[in-house]
Amino acid sequence: MASKTRISRRTxxxxxxxxxxxxxxxxxxxISAQGAPLKVGVLLPRSGAQxxxxxxxxxxxxxxxxxxxxLNLPSLQxxxxxxxxxxxxxxxxxxxxxxxxxxxLIGAFDSGQSTAIAQVAEQRGIxxxxxxxxAPPITEQGYKxxxxxxxxxxxILSNAFENQIEIFKxxxxxxxxxxxxxxxxxxGAAMQKGFTGIMGKYPxxxxxxxxxxxxxxxxxxxxxxxxxxxxxNAEALVMVSRLNDAILITRELIKQRWSPKAIxxxxxxxxxxxxxxxxxxxxxGPMSFVPWYDPNKKLSKALETALAKAHPGLNxxxxxxxxxxxxxxxxxxxKRAGSADPKALADxxxxxxxxxxxxxxxxxxxxxxxxxxxxxxxxxQNRGGKLVTIAPASASNAKxxxxxxxxxxx
Amino acid sequence: MTTEVILKIAISGVLTGLVYGLMAxxxxxxxxxxxxxxxxHGEMMTIAMYLVIVLFSALGLDPLIMLVPISAVLFAxxxxxxxxxxxxxxNRPEHSQFMLxxxxxxxxxxxxxxxxxxxxxxITTAYSFDSFDLGGVIIDAGKVYxxxxxLxxxxxLFAFFRLTLTGKAIRACADNYHGxxxxxxxxxxxxxxxxxxxxACVGAAGTMLMIxxxxxxxxxxxxxxxxxxxxxxGGLGSMPGAIVGGILIGLTEALGxxxxxxxxxxxxxxxxxxxxxxxxxxGIMGRKTA
Numbered sequence: 063m064a065s066k067t068r069i070s071r072r073t074x075x076x077x078x079x080x081x082x083x084x085x086x087x088x089x090x091x092x093i094s095a096q097g098a099p100l101k102v103g104v105l106l107p108r109s110g111a112q113x114x115x116x117x118x119x120x121x122x123x124x125x126x127x128x129x130x131x132x133l134n135l136p137s138l139q140x141x142x143x144x145x146x147x148x149x150x151x152x153x154x155x156x157x158x159x160x161x162x163x164x165x166x167l168i169g170a171f172d173s174g175q176s177t178a179i180a181q182v183a184e185q186r187g188i189x190x191x192x193x194x195x196x197a198p199p200i201t202e203q204g205y206k207x208x209x210x211x212x213x214x215x216x217x218i219l220s221n222a223f224e225n226q227i228e229i230f231k232x233x234x235x236x237x238x239x240x241x242x243x244x245x246x247x248x249x250g251a252a253m254q255k256g257f258t259g260i261m262g263k264y265p266x267x268x269x270x271x272x273x274x275x276x277x278x279x280x281x282x283x284x285x286x287x288x289x290x291x292x293x294x295n296a297e298a299l300v301m302v303s304r305l306n307d308a309i310l311i312t313r314e315l316i317k318q319r320w321s322p323k324a325i326x327x328x329x330x331x332x333x334x335x336x337x338x339x340x341x342x343x344x345x346x347g348p349m350s351f352v353p354w355y356d357p358n359k360k361l362s363k364a365l366e367t368a369l370a371k372a373h374p375g376l377n378x379x380x381x382x383x384x385x386x387x388x389x390x391x392x393x394x395x396x397k398r399a400g401s402a403d404p405k406a407l408a409d410x411x412x413x414x415x416x417x418x419x420x421x422x423x424x425x426x427x428x429x430x431x432x433x434x435x436x437x438x439x440x441x442x443q444n445r446g447g448k449l450v451t452i453a454p455a456s457a458s459n460a461k462x463x464x465x466x467x468x469x470x471x472x
Numbered sequence: 473m474t475t476e477v478i479l480k481i482a483i484s485g486v487l488t489g490l491v492y493g494l495m496a497x498x499x500x501x502x503x504x505x506x507x508x509x510x511x512x513h514g515e516m517m518t519i520a521m522y523l524v525i526v527l528f529s530a531l532g533l534d535p536l537i538m539l540v541p542i543s544a545v546l547f548a549x550x551x552x553x554x555x556x557x558x559x560x561x562x563n564r565p566e567h568s569q570f571m572l573x574x575x576x577x578x579x580x581x582x583x584x585x586x587x588x589x590x591x592x593x594x595i596t597t598a599y600s601f602d603s604f605d606l607g608g609v610i611i612d613a614g615k616v617y618x619x620x621x622x623l624x625x626x627x628x629l630f631a632f633f634r635l636t637l638t639g640k641a642i643r644a645c646a647d648n649y650h651g652x653x654x655x656x657x658x659x660x661x662x663x664x665x666x667x668x669x670x671x672a673c674v675g676a677a678g679t680m681l682m683i684x685x686x687x688x689x690x691x692x693x694x695x696x697x698x699x700x701x702x703x704x705x706g707g708l709g710s711m712p713g714a715i716v717g718g719i720l721i722g723l724t725e726a727l728g729x730x731x732x733x734x735x736x737x738x739x740x741x742x743x744x745x746x747x748x749x750x751x752x753x754x755g756i757m758g759r760k761t762a
Contacts, residue, residue: 113591282691283685286726289484305592317603340594
């Protein structure tokens with residue numbers, strides 16, 4: 063008779079490490095081609111905690127080809143890469159895409175992952191256009207091949223305060239106190255760092271922050287965090303979050319019977335379609351101060367039409383707009399460079415001057431650091447499952463509603 | 473900070489801990505009897521959670537009603553897994569078992585990703601946004617229902633192992649493998665039954681968790697790790713230990729997050745784990761091995 067295998071406690075405990083293998087497994091790495099000459103590696107968090115947002119960015123990729131054709135720009139061959147919401151995986155996937163022939167990289171929604179990709183791109187001499195990532199240091203390294211068409215955290219915050227002041231002046235009603243909750247990742251930490259300093263530059267800001275609460279964005283339960291915020295008795299909730307935590311926090315607000323006068327979000331989550339779909343009328347009210355699009359620009363309407371055709375009922379958002387613009391920059395540079403040579407491409411991107419674009423502001427240009435410093439943010443508000451732009455007045459299509467209707471009165 | 477807030481946090485931690493405890497109970501039962509470490513435990517729970525999503529979308533059934541049928545489905549899954557995949561590995565080296573179950577976990581995560589996509593999904597029941605106000609202490613109604621259901625399932629399981637012949641036979645296998653064979657027990661059948669019961673526990677826990685949280689395919693490994701932390705803290709193979717460990721971890725995370733920093737609340741559960749391993753390696757309610 064075979065002897066029974068016994069597992070000691072020590073072996074069991076040692077085996078726990080194997081669970082980490084599962085956590086770090088790569089679910090997908092699909093490579094597809096659209097039959098165009100410039101090979102663009104699109105790195106996004108397609109799985110892991112940010113998977114939903116990565117997939118949303120992909121929708122921006124999917125609707126780009128037709129618009130580039132209409133603009134008489136060269137088409138792009140898309141090579142998809144999954145960062146798995148993991149910095150080290152992002153680095154490895156960037157290496158792999160370059161090895162497989164990618165001539166330009168775009169991505170990767172998250173500052174930590176984008177930082178890792180930027181290091182690889184610079185080392186390998188391949189141009190990298192960041193679609194979404196706000197941590198300032200990425201374009202402060204003196205990189206020659208890294209470009210960002212997305213505002214840095216300080217710009218997002220400065221514009222947020224400017225827009226808030228404009229909104230509260232317009233409504234004649236402002237919260238006096240606030241509690242600041244932020245996700246504790248690279249983006250959230252950068253935003254938190256900038257928040258206090260930049261707030262000091264805007265003395266007209268009507269509220270003072272009573273407490274700052276950092277939380278884990280992958281947490282399964284945020285009841286403690288919300289209870290702690292509620293205990294401050296603040297009138298407004300200032301948020302820097304992601305999608306899943308935004309939904310969890312809203313649920314907790316309702317369950318803990320706390321209706322702040324205003325929810326002021328300075329990051330993703332609160333305006334995303336899944337948030338609106340999941341919460342229905344309970345999702346109405348939050349204002350988001352985000353890199354957005356100018357609804358009055360011609361290309362914005364073209365992008366909206368393309369998105370509506372591909373995904374009926376979906377609201378256009380930051381993810382679609384800035385991922386599209388990253389590809390627009392790539393195609394425009396490729397056309398002007400007339401070559402896929404990395405240095406020629408990088409030089410062409412540096413000389414970018416696109417006036418016909420989607421994001422608010424004068425257009426797309428890069429400074430010596432590779433940063434588009436002319437971008438402007440907008441303030442948007444959830445209304446009846448849709449998003450309206452409420453500030454700045456020059457790029458808005460609705461008036462702000464403040465204070466928010468309490469959750470128990472909807 | 474008011475007493476009401478602290479009390480609310482503590483109660484919330486205990487309620488969540490009870491559901492976690494039920495999840496860990498499944499792991500503890502399987503390890504205690506079959507001596508196989510189920511590295512696909514959290515992933516099996518996410519399967520149950522997605523079953524809730526599917527049945528809720530299709531039939532509008534409340535998770536409390538789905539508790540028994542989904543547990544039955546998970547029982548069948550666990551039973552078949554043990555018979556078809558795990559039994560051939562019972563006498564193989566431990567690392568082979570680890571790799572087998574890690575592979576099963578990977579298949580499950582990716583299968584769920586293929587079927588349901590990466591987005592977080594949840595359900596909204598009639599009581600999803602309800603809470604009880606007990607003299608200023610606001611308690612999440614969903615957590616109360618989930619915890620009561622978890623407690624009832626745990627009591628039923630204890631009763632099964634103490635009072636039924638099959639339960640006693642399974643305990644006999646756990647206590648003395650060779651003795652069980654000598655007296656003519658069908659050990660392979662009992663192992664499959666045990667794995668099925670452990671899977672039914674995660675099925676019940678997953679169903680209850682859907683009342684209070686959302687699910688993504690990627691969340692499985694985190695639940696597996698959480699189950700390990702709980703069973704090691706409570707005592708490997710100890711059924712009451714799993715429940716006690718769950719409550720302790722839930723309470724620790726809640727109070728740690730409240731009094732210190734919420735972003736580091738999971739750190740406190742791992743700190744408890746380290747302390748237990750240092751000063752009581754067999755776990756709070758575990759038995760010392762020779």
